[in-house]
Amino acid sequence: MSKFLAIDAHGATDTNAMSDYLEKNIYTSLQPRFTMSPFFGAMARAPIVAPAAVAPDVVLITGAGHGTPTSFQGFQGQAVFSIGAYNPDEVRGKIVHFLSCDSALQLGPDLVAKGCLAYIGYDDNFVFDDAFGESFFKCNGQILLGLADGLSVGDAVGKAKDLFNTTINGLMSQGTADSMAAAQRLQHNLLHLRSPLDGPQWGSADARLAEN
């Protein structure tokens, strides 16, 4: 069975919230079709992740953690993937999706230039609030659910964008100050979601997860 790597930094209030959601609601939904290799907390470090990532049966690398334009960070802010500091075999032929700030700016295109099939992530700060946090993570998680259902990257991201818009409209229609503020925070994330639908520097929209 094909594998996916789940890399969750944990260790801080912001990353714990999204990692908890992913681990309870999204990764479990992927596991009937794909085997999960978890790298959570102290395991989310490059020396531990890299040997697993090069395995040919790994088709997806995903995770939640801090990010910069040039890196995705794991345990205690240590870079797991950083431009110039990873083996291209770790990403070649794979789809990569990170829930982190900024990493779609330079890291995503760098991974694609090194052979990654498609990169999906955010090119600015990912914003959320405690009251509506699960709605935010659910929209992002829809990308992974679509991929696991066999959709192409383009279709999976399109379906996730539909969920973003439906959720934004729902929050706006609630009409409270808090719900409308949450709607615009979600809108901000949608505006900064980057994928092959935005250009070939993020890979191929036709890519999809291979099931073995």
Add this chain to the structure above:
Amino acid sequence: MSLSELTDQQRIDLAVARLQAKADDFRMTMIGPGVINKARAIAEVQARTKVGRTIMEVEQLLIEALATAPPRK
């Protein structure tokens, strides 16, 4: 005057004014910067940091959404 016609300083002033009018328990969380309270939000906007730019963008989206929303009955 529309939002697009505002100068950078006017956008900052507008965002700060809106933040000052928010409840004292205002919170926004960003991956990395963490939980941002009202005082920090104002300071980040005034200092023109990246976090401040993100806060300004969210505020502008909210203003635009309110400006185009159908009138409530």
